[in-house]
Amino acid sequence: MKKKGQTLKAIKKNRVFYGMMAPYLLIFCTFTVLPIIISLFLSFTYFDIINPPKFIGLSNYIKLLLHDEVFLIAVRNTFILAVIVGPVSYIAAFLFAWLINELPPKIRWVLTVIFYAPSISGSAFLLWQLIFHGDMYGYLNAFLLNLKIIDNPVLWLKTPENALWVLIIVQLWLSLGISFLSFVAGLQTVDKDLYEAAAVDGIRNRWQELWYVTLPQMRAQLMFGALMQITSSFSIGSLSLVYWDSHQLNIQGIPLLLT
16 A cells, blocks of 8 residues: 555656546557557457457467468568568667768768668659669669679569568668657767777777777667667568569568567
8 A cells, every 4th residue: 555655646746647548548549559459359269350350369370370381481581571670770770870970961861862862762663663673674683684794684683682682781781760850969979088098098099989989878778779670670571572573472471470
């Protein structure tokens, strides 16, 4: 009872802040938390939208894991892509942010916008469609044909081997968005006096500054970037369905999970 009273007292004391959070929490719970709970419940039922849900226990999961070959392939492909894209994009986002942070302010902000723009531009995928188009008019095929490297156009988006690498390249390009921006912001907040103090303590090069000063001061941004990279890596399946012919990709044996 004492702990409950202290909690109510703390809520009452900070009621203004909770009131400011209330609109967001209401929208978040309504459109994110509630749909997740409903989806979890429906996964244990037979539901055809017309009739009321009928509880069937673990039947859907048993069928999915033991009798659906496409699902298992999708799990494998998704994990392969996540293992490659996640760490590489995370390291690349930080390195680009670190290098750009060393530039003059005006150049730094211009390059920050350039690197961040792909993650908010929905039409940016059209460029990759033009590059990897499967006929002789695709930019990559035209380039390779002109150099006599290939004799016939390559179907980049319609064969499993090529499509996997295309997905990896495009996702790496897109994944420099939010994590990159958070790293740039984190680098700007590092106290410059710490570098002077570190130099007095014996640090002699930029790599030592990065390891002993910069990274410890960016724990929050690094954790946020890691979380965003993990979630974006496992949601790569939407890339193939939204921007490419997912039907043909599935026929060729390269389905991906939509997470």
